Amino acid sequence: MSAEQQDKNAVRVKGMGDGLCVMLDPDRPPDVLEEELTRVFTPLRHLAVNARVMLDFGDGEGGDALVGKLGDFLRDSFGVGEVARIARRGKNGPDERLRQRDMDQSWHHYRSDVLMLTGRVRSGQKVTARRHLLILGDVNPGAEVAAGGDIIIMGSLAGTAAAGQTDDLESIVLALDFRPTQVQIGPVMAAGLPASPRPFPEYAHVEEGGIVVEDYIRANPFGRLPWPEVR
């Protein structure tokens, strides 16, 4: 990849509801980032004025210091409104106030990406969600549910569930009564899971390349996260 190409990739912008989300590589020097911001913001003209801007530094370290500097730059050069950083899992700075602000902002700026259904999915029926799928009801044997992200069944899952389609290994499948015919997360598949003696909430996730099913209450996988995150 040429140096110029790399600089281009240092800043990308995408529309986000009523604001702009800007992805930056915090490992690039600040002046390169400013240059790149100029490149992507200039064509936006009046669209940038008073726009809310969320800076996304990905999983990279050290973005916090940049937020103020680049925020000032964007306000001065393009008249944007609020500038804030998107909260990222476990990578936030120690500043409680900043963290609280990031968290609040993240609620405002994300659109729901969940398909929520009530009722029973019957044999031969298939439900597919672009991202997360939430069903208040049961999934019968012979039925199929699939999602780009997580699958949550508030009832019994007796059919086939494919989460994280097609390659997201972070996705989970959770059901109050977990007895699927088959579970798939990303490309990883499991079948013939031993039946539990009585219904209780269990969830499947990928660990070291294999599907692991655990007691959801006991494992409490997301209870360890210190504050709510957008999933």
Added chain:
Amino acid sequence: MEGKIIVVTSGKGGVGKTTATASIGAGLAMEGKRVAVVDMDIGLRNLDVVMGLENRIVFNVVDAVKGKCKLAQAAIKDRRINNLFLIPASQSDNKNVLIPEDMVRFGETLKAEYDYILMDCPAGIERGFENSVAAADEALVVCMPEVSSVRDADRVIGLLYARSITPKLIVNRIVPEMVERGDMLSHEDIVDVLSVDLIGLVPMDDNVIVSTNTGNPLVLQKESKAGAAFLRIAMRVNGRTDLPIEVPRAQGKFWKRMGTKFGLGK
């Protein structure tokens, strides 16, 4: 007269659709209604055999639908039960000779003539099924206490809901001893999965085979538990929704009354 068309279906074959159609049809006729049972299993007809009317067939349902004969010419009057008529399937045709639009039209003709029309649906979910449900107002889904039968019933129930038909469930061929030993699905297990209203539970009963072989209606056999169960289903179909559902018991002697939990008539 504005009759009601009820399709008897299951997805899977051999679960008792034909037996149920003949028996419930007879039961409704015994309630004083004018009833037609229609064999929609084109090419594999057997409702006529079960009813002991096979040697009376001249015209069949395909002839009637296609206008090759009058409805009255295709309808065979039962020998023993008044007001009961059979419209037999054709034996030679392919089931694709009929299309759902034909059946909707034919349904209107039938409804003008009968109080209840029961359609004995063939196995499968293809054209034969489409034809059978095309004109249906209501549906009875027959299911056996067997995982594969429940699966097929579930599939069919989904297809019926998709056509805005709310089905009612018959669980047939229950062996109470096996249910009590835990070797057979109980009707509660089945209703849990299918979540539709139950309209009757029918035990396994040797009289069914005797009846089929002799052409003597099951519902007229006093000692037949299956016959009694189908009679009660017929009464519920005919509006007696207060009639409790009886659960077949082992020990043979008594029936347990089930509460109104699975009550019908919403």
